[in-house]
Amino acid sequence: MSDTIEIKASKNGPYLIASGATFTDAAGNVKTLDGKMVALCRCGQSANKPFCDGTHKKINFQAEEATLSLPVLEGAAA
Template sequence: MADVVIRIRPNGPLLVEGPIKLLDANGNEIELPQGKPAIALCRCGASKNKPFCDGSHKNVNFDEEARQES
């Protein structure tokens, strides 16, 4: 079993569980929220607390189906 599990929430964030390091575009480590079993990473682009989800996906009616390209 993998140590890290990433779950895609329907029309919402990516939930990441397990021991990870999160780095910004310059390679700097981003402090992770403490005391939570998982972190939620925004995939809608609307969060005001990127890279974390702040629930804004609900306000913008994020629809993952509409964003998938084939």
């Protein structure tokens, strides 16, 4: 298992997270992103939060591209 996770903020679009990441949603459900990239809303207007539903294109969301490599905190992995 990698000890860092990479999050890419796409130009004018969502946060992209590679497969293998685990997160807990607002209802407390733990989800693992097995084998696929996930897009999380960065514009705040998605009707399917925390996921991107493409609304950023309709509202002409503007933001710069960036990539973050963050350490996985001990005990945070499921």
